[in-house]
Amino acid sequence: MFGFLRRKKRKNEAAEVHDDTPQDLNAAGSGGDDTATPAEPIAENDQPAPSPAASALQTDRPAESADAGAPTATPARDDDAGRQETDTESPSPDKAPAVAAPKPEQSGSLFSRLAKTRSGLTEGLGDLFLGKKQIDDDLIEELETRLIMADVGQATTAALIDELTDEVSRKHVNDPEHLFETLYRLMVERLEAVQPTEPPARRQSGRPHVMVVCGINGGGKTTSIGKLAHRFKAGGRDVTLAAADTFRAAAVEQLISWGERNDVRVIGEPGRGDPASVAFDAVSSAKARNSDLLIVDTAGRLHTQSGLMDELGKLIRVISKAEPEAPDEVLLVIDASIGQNALVQARQFNQAVKLTGLIVTKLDGTAKGGIVFAIADELGLPIHFIGVGEKAEDLRPFEPRAFVDALLDRQPD
Numbered sequence: 001m002f003g004f005l006r007r008k009k010r011k012n013e014a015a016e017v018h019d020d021t022p023q024d025l026n027a028a029g030s031g032g033d034d035t036a037t038p039a040e041p042i043a044e045n046d047q048p049a050p051s052p053a054a055s056a057l058q059t060d061r062p063a064e065s066a067d068a069g070a071p072t073a074t075p076a077r078d079d080d081a082g083r084q085e086t087d088t089e090s091p092s093p094d095k096a097p098a099v100a101a102p103k104p105e106q107s108g109s110l111f112s113r114l115a116k117t118r119s120g121l122t123e124g125l126g127d128l129f130l131g132k133k134q135i136d137d138d139l140i141e142e143l144e145t146r147l148i149m150a151d152v153g154q155a156t157t158a159a160l161i162d163e164l165t166d167e168v169s170r171k172h173v174n175d176p177e178h179l180f181e182t183l184y185r186l187m188v189e190r191l192e193a194v195q196p197t198e199p200p201a202r203r204q205s206g207r208p209h210v211m212v213v214c215g216i217n218g219g220g221k222t223t224s225i226g227k228l229a230h231r232f233k234a235g236g237r238d239v240t241l242a243a244a245d246t247f248r249a250a251a252v253e254q255l256i257s258w259g260e261r262n263d264v265r266v267i268g269e270p271g272r273g274d275p276a277s278v279a280f281d282a283v284s285s286a287k288a289r290n291s292d293l294l295i296v297d298t299a300g301r302l303h304t305q306s307g308l309m310d311e312l313g314k315l316i317r318v319i320s321k322a323e324p325e326a327p328d329e330v331l332l333v334i335d336a337s338i339g340q341n342a343l344v345q346a347r348q349f350n351q352a353v354k355l356t357g358l359i360v361t362k363l364d365g366t367a368k369g370g371i372v373f374a375i376a377d378e379l380g381l382p383i384h385f386i387g388v389g390e391k392a393e394d395l396r397p398f399e400p401r402a403f404v405d406a407l408l409d410r411q412p413d
């Protein structure tokens with residue numbers, strides 16, 4: 001069940017227990033401090049006029065085969081994403097004994113890191129959902145608003161709402177909880193549709209796997225490369241880093257510092273002027289030393305700066321001269337907190353250099369985590385990793401089910 005529904009249900013159950021129990025304030029041990037308050041009333045529907053999408057629910061199409069079951073794809077799990085109890089309410093003295101005490105949330109879990117986006121999507125929905133036997137326009141409209149607010153984007157939101165209303169009209173989905181399960185399934189399917197079959201940074205025979213990382217200034221490239229180095233080094237790979245962000249001496253120093261912390265070799269030093277030559281040297285060095293993985297940092301650039309975009313193309317061509325099969329991956333780092341602008345950036349970078357995938361950073365600090373769906377839907381580019389904090393371990397492989405579970409406050413299957 002979804003956590004926000006469970007929380008609401010518990011509140012209602014707690015209130016029922018208090019309502020049904022004869023109160024004996026003089027009983028021994030009662031302390032006379034029974035402060036139980038009645039459960040919050042289920043919110044009345046005071047929403048504005050229904051949207052066209054929501055109005056589609058009014059159509060009374062004949063029922064067809066019921067097919068609104070659980071997602072069919074194989075579950076993928078992030079080790080770190082396993083979470084405990086999803087109920088994050090603090091226990092209060094007025095809870096009925098029948099209500100299980102919530103367990104503490106793991107601060108590093110994906111669930112806790114996505115708190116901002118999740119709260120925008122699910123907070124208060126329990127009030128709107130529970131107690132309703134039927135799905136109505138208000139519910140669909142509220143859902144639509146929340147998806148837009150979470151930066152899922154107009155087009156993707158419209159597509160999701162259309163599919164949901166269609167399922168409802170066909171009577172495949174009959175109650176609010178089933179509606180949410182269906183939304184869950186549709187969201188997971190969208191992300192899984194663009195995920196690669198092969199994991200990133202796979203081992204190549206007889207040569208290093210070469211990964212070029214690009215993006216705009218401050219998106220989190222260097223930090224993400226440091227985190228990647230940490231992850232793959234810990235996994236037993238020989239990793240080399242290339243400091244090809246020659247525009248900013250501090251970026252080179254930042255990368256060297258990540259290298260030192262993780263005992264990873266860094267090619268390039270402050271003061272070198274030509275990023276393509278640093279990349280060429282790094283490929284030659286990684287080959288000579290039988291490195292498993294070479295990650296190339298590049299200068300931040302705006303997608304509108306055509307000279308710098310051409311330079312990125314040149315860097316990639318030079319890498320191919322040093323190793324004809326390389327680069328194996330060209331990853332764009334995008335900052336989730338910029339919302340819909342991320343789509344524009346990704347489109348332009350993809351036109352200039354053929355991207356193979358994305359790293360979406362700063363999902364921990366934004367309510368705009370829904371951008372991940374717009375990216376998958378509109379660009380068709382896979383998301384390989386997500387950044388959910390500033391520490392080395394805060395880069396997680398992107399796993400659609402774990403991500404949507406955490407986003408919708410849903411207990412994993």
Ligand SMILES: Nc1nc2c(ncn2[C@@H]2O[C@H](COP(=O)(O)OP(=O)(O)OP(=O)(O)O)[C@@H](O)[C@H]2O)c(=O)[nH]1
Nearest residue numbers: 217218219220221222223300361362387388389390
């Ligand atoms: N909260 C949070 N902060 C992040 C994340 N990823 C990166 N940052 C922070 O974002 C800031 C910019 O990160 P950098 O790695 O320097 O960005 P960059 O893209 O290399 O920037 P340039 O070198 O200017 O192109 C730093 O303060 C990082 O700690 C993330 O996933 N979550």
